[in-house]
Amino acid sequence: MKKLGCLLAAVILAGLAILGWFGWGWWGSSEVEEEVAFIVPSGSSVTSVAQKLEEEDLIASADAFLLRAKILGSSDPIKAGEFLLPAGASGAKILGTFQHGDVIRRFVTIPEGTPSAIVHDILMAEELLVGEIPVPEEGSVLPESYDFERGEDRVTVLARMQRAMDEVIAELWPNRTQRTVVDTPEEAVILASIVEKETGVPEERRMVAGLYSNRIRQDIMLQADPTIIYPITGGRPLGRRIRQSEIQAINDYNTYSMVGLPRGPITNPGKESIAAVLDPEDTDAVYMVADGSGGHEFNSTLQGHNEAVERWFALRRERGEM
Incomplete structure (x- = not known):
């Protein structure tokens, strides 16, 4: 009887030891020595992921992981994507991360006023x-920061950027004021692209939009330098001063040789520039020139404009730029 009791106790202790070992292998032990990113491919099963974990030396055994996952883990489905596994992550932690953790999101940024040729380069x-x-x-891409997953298709990310532009136009167009001179959303993007390229000062956008709106109403050529450059470079930097022959060139973009809007956008305008042309400043200004501080001086008369130009030239001579 005493021997039977000792045998029973030994069996219980052995069982407890096995259970402890089994549980430790799931909740306690870890092969993850340092923080690491792990990709769960689309359509993966727990079995295929376990094999991938073993191949990358993040678990000791795929079979042991699968057995413990079946008995001790959740039956919730795993997600595809890239996950960050912390140093010391146990099997339970790894499975939980794939089932309920956040996918690593990465970002690509398109600055306001980035032409499509450079959007292509960035992507x-x-x-x-x-x-x-x-x-x-x-003009089809909304400048913004966009998140993406490792391995995502560029076509998908680009479509997201273009969908965002469509959504902004749909949001802003119904709220246009009577001061706007554009008749269609397409014209709004064209004029907004000029505003975007003509000022780097956010507070000036509505004023610049107001000035160009006045010129369109009065059949005055817009005379926006960026419209000279666009047909030459396709939106890329010119890298030199504009030539007199280029100012006089006749094409569908050069607003020094035509009245009204160019045939299409000259860059991808941001939301604020689009909003500016749909609600331009109520102003009588039709001239502007740089003021030396990054912004512009606006005038409603040619005399006032010429005086502002002289001040700008004097400042440039003082700086040694002329």
């Missing part, structure tokens, strides 16, 4: 994206 230079894209239609 193609992002090494964590895949696939090819054409240069998007000018």
